[in-house]
Amino acid sequence: MIALNSMTFGYGKKVLFDKMDLNLSPGSIYGLLGLNGAGKTSLLKLIAGALLPHTGKLEVGGYNPVQREASFLASVAFVPEDPWVPALKPETFLYRNTPFRPAFDRGTFDRLFQEFDLDKDKALSKYSYGQRKKFCLAFALASGAKIILLDEPTNGLDIPSKVQFRKMLAGASTEDRIILISTHQVRDLENLIDPVLIMDKGKIPFNLPMADLGGKFQTAGLNDLEVLFNTAISNPETLKQLLGSE
Amino acid sequence: MKEFSINRIFWLIRNRALQTLIPLGIGVLILLGIRILHFIFSQLTGAPYSPGDSSGNSYSWLVVLACFLTSAGAFKEMQSAKSTTEWLLLPATGLEKYLSAFVEMMILIPSIAVVLAMGFSWLDGQFWIPFTEDSGMIWEKWGIFLVTNLLFFTGSTFYRKLVILKTLGTILAFITILGLVLAFGSKILFDQGTFASMMTFGDSDGGFAWKEMHKSWDKGNFLLGLWKGFYFVLTPVFALSFGYFRVKEKEAHHAVQ
Numbered sequence: 001m002i003a004l005n006s007m008t009f010g011y012g013k014k015v016l017f018d019k020m021d022l023n024l025s026p027g028s029i030y031g032l033l034g035l036n037g038a039g040k041t042s043l044l045k046l047i048a049g050a051l052l053p054h055t056g057k058l059e060v061g062g063y064n065p066v067q068r069e070a071s072f073l074a075s076v077a078f079v080p081e082d083p084w085v086p087a088l089k090p091e092t093f094l095y096r097n098t099p100f101r102p103a104f105d106r107g108t109f110d111r112l113f114q115e116f117d118l119d120k121d122k123a124l125s126k127y128s129y130g131q132r133k134k135f136c137l138a139f140a141l142a143s144g145a146k147i148i149l150l151d152e153p154t155n156g157l158d159i160p161s162k163v164q165f166r167k168m169l170a171g172a173s174t175e176d177r178i179i180l181i182s183t184h185q186v187r188d189l190e191n192l193i194d195p196v197l198i199m200d201k202g203k204i205p206f207n208l209p210m211a212d213l214g215g216k217f218q219t220a221g222l223n224d225l226e227v228l229f230n231t232a233i234s235n236p237e238t239l240k241q242l243l244g245s246e
Numbered sequence: 247m248k249e250f251s252i253n254r255i256f257w258l259i260r261n262r263a264l265q266t267l268i269p270l271g272i273g274v275l276i277l278l279g280i281r282i283l284h285f286i287f288s289q290l291t292g293a294p295y296s297p298g299d300s301s302g303n304s305y306s307w308l309v310v311l312a313c314f315l316t317s318a319g320a321f322k323e324m325q326s327a328k329s330t331t332e333w334l335l336l337p338a339t340g341l342e343k344y345l346s347a348f349v350e351m352m353i354l355i356p357s358i359a360v361v362l363a364m365g366f367s368w369l370d371g372q373f374w375i376p377f378t379e380d381s382g383m384i385w386e387k388w389g390i391f392l393v394t395n396l397l398f399f400t401g402s403t404f405y406r407k408l409v410i411l412k413t414l415g416t417i418l419a420f421i422t423i424l425g426l427v428l429a430f431g432s433k434i435l436f437d438q439g440t441f442a443s444m445m446t447f448g449d450s451d452g453g454f455a456w457k458e459m460h461k462s463w464d465k466g467n468f469l470l471g472l473w474k475g476f477y478f479v480l481t482p483v484f485a486l487s488f489g490y491f492r493v494k495e496k497e498a499h500h501a502v503q
Binding site: 045048049050051052068069070071073074076078080083084086096097099100101 | 248249251253254257260261264328329330331332334335336337338339340342494495497498
């Protein structure tokens with residue numbers, strides 16, 4: 001469970017989130033959509049505990065991320081858009097990092113590592129952007145974390161890797177897990193994310209189940225995630241009217 | 247999962263030590279290379295081969311410099327814009343991360359540096375042993391070294407780049423301000439504006455020292471005691487608390503996306 005209650009956050013004098021509320025339940029793969037600068041990455045970092053809210057309440061899996069307790073950090077896996085990796089070979093990386101994650105599943109990691117066709121003899125820092133990303137995704141999905149936060153996960157992945165990633169993600173989604181994905185590449189994940197969160201002007205005005213796309217949104221011509229997103233940003237009133245017509 | 251775990255501290259120290267091994271090894275190889283070149287040069291030119299110095303100061307400085315340099319980089323990963331997020335989100339508490347860095351920089355590295363310095367001195371046939379008058383590193387100087395090392399360690403929780411220079415600048419600015427305040431204070435309290443003149447920085451032994459003036463003067467001794475209390479008690483307490491809270495409240499780098 002992720003619950004944000006009247007959370008305020010900003011950089012310097014610029015307020016990014018003003019009294020933001022949000023509730024996410026386990027068992028879903030949430031898609032977080034928003035324009036550049038809307039604060040998607042900041043929101044993921046706040047949930048992960050890498051940024052600290054100014055005011056309001058933030059609860060993630062029963063923990064307060066501000067405290068950064070070890071058990072909380074072990075229950076969250078965050079893959080940034082451009083992940084940093086040390087100059088270590090994969091095996092050494094695992095040797096140094098897995099003791100901190102008691103639920104880490106080596107079997108799952110090995111399978112994902114193989115499926116992504118990664119090189120075990122090469123230092124991670126020598127990996128290409130896409131390979132680094134695949135390694136971090138494999139590590140996150142095998143970490144046993146109950147909250148998985150992915151920032152633009154398909155950026156930098158080639159087409160076969162995107163297909164593999166979708167497969168892996170579908171397999172990683174369980175009843176007790178929340179997967180939250182921030183993305184611009186809506187088409188890459190269209191059939192996977194549900195519900196869709198649309199972020200605009202420091203708020204999340206729309207939290208839409210994909211089932212709606214086949215219903216009343218379709219009759220309004222909003223049968224495509226990209227069209228829906230554009231409408232939410234450029235003409236939110238239309239969408240609100242549609243939602244209100246329930 | 248316990249919120250304070252000795253195991254996690256051990257893993258953190260192990261990871262840090264493994265990471266420090268490479269630069270440490272490079273440093274040792276460079277020093278060995280210099281020694282060998284020096285030896286070859288002396289053989290070729292007929293000049294006497296006399297590395298180090300009889301006072302043992304060069305070995306003390308080897309320890310001091312190695313420790314200050316490594317302590318100034320104690321929180322490099324936390325400070326680097328690229329790695330901050332990954333460092334923060336490693337599942338260990340801020341206290342565990344801070345303690346592991348502290349153990350490495352205040353105990354492990356100084357111990358290794360001392361052993362290496364002894365090794366080098368033995369190679370040079372000088373048999374430098376710390377904690378003796380001859381070694382140039384007697385107990386009070388070890389105390390001064392450890393507190394100064396702690397200041398560089400703390401500096402690395404605050405400054406991202408040029409940690410040594412910036413920390414030195416901060417220490418000097420602080421000492422100047424403190425000296426002035428105490429000088430004025432002593433002038434007002436005792437009608438003796440001599441405090442600042444009693445303190446020197448970088449004396450012939452290469453450390454903080456007190457001029458032997460006013461030793462017999464009670465007020466001078468009082469101020470000397472005050473200064474020692476400040477340096478050996480208040481400074482470490484302040485540095486430890488400040489450093490810990492810097493680590494605990496560190497946030498990922500700002501970039502709205």
